[in-house]
Amino acid sequence: MNPFTAPVGFKKIGWEKIDIQRMEIRDLEDVLSIETTSSPTPWSLNMFAHELQHPNAFCFVMKPAKGGPPLVIGFICFRNVIEESELLNIAVHPHHRRLGYGKKLMEFYIDFCRPLGIKTFYLEVNPSNQAAIHLYQIFDFKCVGRREKFYQGRFDALLFRKNI
Numbered sequence: 529m530n531p532f533t534a535p536v537g538f539k540k541i542g543w544e545k546i547d548i549q550r551m552e553i554r555d556l557e558d559v560l561s562i563e564t565t566s567s568p569t570p571w572s573l574n575m576f577a578h579e580l581q582h583p584n585a586f587c588f589v590m591k592p593a594k595g596g597p598p599l600v601i602g603f604i605c606f607r608n609v610i611e612e613s614e615l616l617n618i619a620v621h622p623h624h625r626r627l628g629y630g631k632k633l634m635e636f637y638i639d640f641c642r643p644l645g646i647k648t649f650y651l652e653v654n655p656s657n658q659a660a661i662h663l664y665q666i667f668d669f670k671c672v673g674r675r676e677k678f679y680q681g682r683f684d685a686l687l688f689r690k691n692i
């Protein structure tokens with residue numbers, strides 16, 4: 529099946545039926561299947577496992593509250609150090625895109641970080657990734673620079689920042 533085509537009869541899951549919870553090892557199979565269809569430079573299983581262990585890292589998955597396929601709708605990973613947060617990875621399952629789940633994950637991220645004292649958020653994004661750039665602009669992220677050869681030592685990234 530084309531991963532970017534929603535299955536026949538697909539329906540948006542109501543917000544009341546969505547949970548965002550800590551990513552666990554048992555989620556990694558679903559997370560990886562989203563990651564490999566979502567990024568030209570996908571994280572490996574080991575990279576996710578490393579984040580789960582890292583003391584400054586936070587990884588969350590969005591799931592339907594009562595289960596059902598696909599188990600993981602989306603995920604977000606970030607690291608916080610003192611007053612700064614860096615968004616490392618965010619993706620929504622291809623069947624569930626453009627339904628507002630990306631915005632829900634970003635809202636969750638900022639609301640989670642605010643009481644921890646985070647004042648500045650950073651992220652890098654591929655200049656051709658219009659979906660992600662649009663999403664970040666909704667949350668008032670501004671482009672503040674360019675990191676040369678950021679992806680695989682070959683492709684540049686745009687650096688975005690948000691202050692709260």
Ligand SMILES: CC(C)(COP(=O)(O)OP(=O)(O)OC[C@H]1O[C@@H](n2cnc3c(N)ncnc32)[C@H](O)[C@@H]1OP(=O)(O)O)[C@@H](O)C(=O)NCCC(=O)NCCS
Pocket residue numbers: 566567617618619620621624625626627628629630631632652653654657658659660662663666
């Ligand atoms: C980026 C991503 C997480 C957005 O998730 P999503 O659930 O589709 O986002 P939402 O439905 O909440 O949409 C957020 C906004 O982005 C817009 N958007 C979504 N996809 C878009 C696209 N392909 N082109 C332009 N705008 C797009 C939506 O219209 C919405 O804006 P609006 O409220 O003004 O209408 C998703 O496209 C994805 O997983 N991409 C692959 C992974 C990735 O690129 N991650 C970012 C790495 S830096």
